[in-house]
Every structure is written in structure tokens, then in C-alpha cells.
Amino acid sequence: MAVRGADIACEEGLAEYDVRWPWNHVAEWGRLRPGLTCVFRVKDEARNLPWVLPPMLAAADHVVLVDNLSTDGTAEVGARVAAECGAAERYTGLVYPHRVSRAGQEHLATEPHSVHSLTHFYNWSFSHVRTTYSMKWDGDMVLTPEGVGVLHDLAWQLENSGAVVAIPRHPLSIVSDSEAWLDLGFRFLEPWIYPMGADFTFVKAFEWEVREFPATSQRIVAPEGLVVELKWIEEDEFAHWTSVADFENSRVPRKRREWQVYRALMEGRGETVEGLVRIQAPPGVHIVDHVVHTWLPQAPRPLVRRVRMDP
Structure with a gap:
């Protein structure tokens, strides 16, 4: 039987980085499990x-990590x-050696089908999924123990539902091994989990890539307190953006909030930002471990109380 070619060919003509969707290559790879x-x-x-990895390896059936x-x-x-977690057989490491546009x-x-496009990069990455559901995740997002349990339970409940799942995340700006600021003044909520299929691929939007899904898809919103997003304040949080000037007129309020918090912390005035909470870890405990395993699970709900954003 002839092998079907590219579903999305990259404009540079690099066959290895063409997108080949698994549902179009069942004869070659079998059906999604x-x-x-x-x-x-x-x-x-x-x-x-x-x-980041140990809790996700405990929650998901498989992990694909694409290094760029x-x-x-x-x-x-x-x-x-992955090997230390005893999950090497459930872990796939890939390399994407092309500079991706900020x-x-x-x-x-950038043309959407260029290897330098965020859109093509994402589609290529997700084309390596071999399960019926996939989850977009960032390399700085840590699941709490509760988050592991929720995702593990969702994995079987979602099957054949066609639903997408949005998960709140809570940015944690780390000052030192014992101090951090947790942003509970803005609701950072976006879809992370989708079915695999032709209706759920990535397309180009103005600022970044967007994953499409039918308007009829059921939308499930996970509870707060499942995920923290690590932000080390000595690192350039916005290096993946063309220019920070984009934030002043951004149509996306969450980017304006992230920029507001970053500037305040860099200027030493975190206490002036409504909803930003300073957390101190006990001696001998790293701040990330303290927030994930102790502070966040014990914090009263609701966690997030929205504050007014400047226009």
C-alpha cells in the first residue's frame, strides 16, 4: 500500500518537518489508542x-517533549x-532544530507553513501524538498533587466526549529559594486539553498560534489550585516576544497583567500590586515545593479574586 505524503508540507521543502497527521496514516501507524x-x-x-516532569508523567499516559x-x-x-521516574517507555524526546519566530x-x-512559524512548530509537535487526546503544556508549569489526581481521572472520562478542558494556572514569580510572589489577582484560564482530530489543529492568529475546536465542543473548566507557572525573576520572562511594546496595546489582558507584575517586582514594589501575594518557605524547604505541596493546597477557595485592570 502506498504511503500517504505530507498533510501540511513546510515551505522550505524539508520532508522530515512536514506535518503528517496520525488519523490520515492509520495503515502505517495504526489507530489512535x-x-x-x-x-x-x-x-x-x-x-x-x-x-515539571514527574507529576505530569504520573498524570498522563505519555509525554512528548520537543526541544527547540x-x-x-x-x-x-x-x-x-523520565528514566528516574521509571517512565522512559512513556516518554518521547524530539528535536526541532529551527529558529521559531517570536x-x-x-x-x-512569518508564513504559517514555514518551519520558523509557531503554527507549523506546534502542528509538527502534535503530529507525534498517538493517543485520542492531547494536552498542550509548558516547560515551566508544575502540577500540584491535586492536579495529578484531576488529570488522571479526566483521562478516562474524556474518551469519546469531544470535550476540551480549560485549566486555571497561577503564576509564581520566584525571588529566591525561599521567597516568591503568587499572582491571585487575575484569572489565567485557557484550554489545554483537546481531542486529536482534523477539527482540533493549530492555525495562525495575530500574536501566536491558536488551536481550533468546533463551537459545539463541550468545555470543561478544571478547579483552581492545580497548576503553578514558574517565573524566575532574574530571567528574561519576555524573550520569546518580538517587543515588550506589544503589551501596552495587547488585545490579550493576561499579557498586560504579566507585564504589570513583572515590572512591579523588578522595581521592588510587589506589595503595590493588588492580588499579588508574597510567600515565604520554611527553613530547608524550597519555595516551589512549599507552594505546590503545602501553601496552595491549604489556601482558602476561591483562590482568585479579580482586580481591575488599567486600560
């Missing part, structure tokens, strides 16, 4: 992966952590 695969697209996340030009050993750390104007100016 029930389950949930988490897809990471990462660059220089070696510092975060020891916190890291210089800190991200790919090696990912493989090592979000904002640079992304907007």
Missing part, C-alpha cells in the same frame, strides 16, 4: 523540568528525569 499525551515544546527549561535549540541540556535533563509582530510576518 485511548489515553492522554502531554506535549511540551521547550527551550532552555532544564532548571524547571525536575519539578536549547543550550542548557534540556533534552538530556528530560530524558534523565510571538507578536515577528510571528505575524
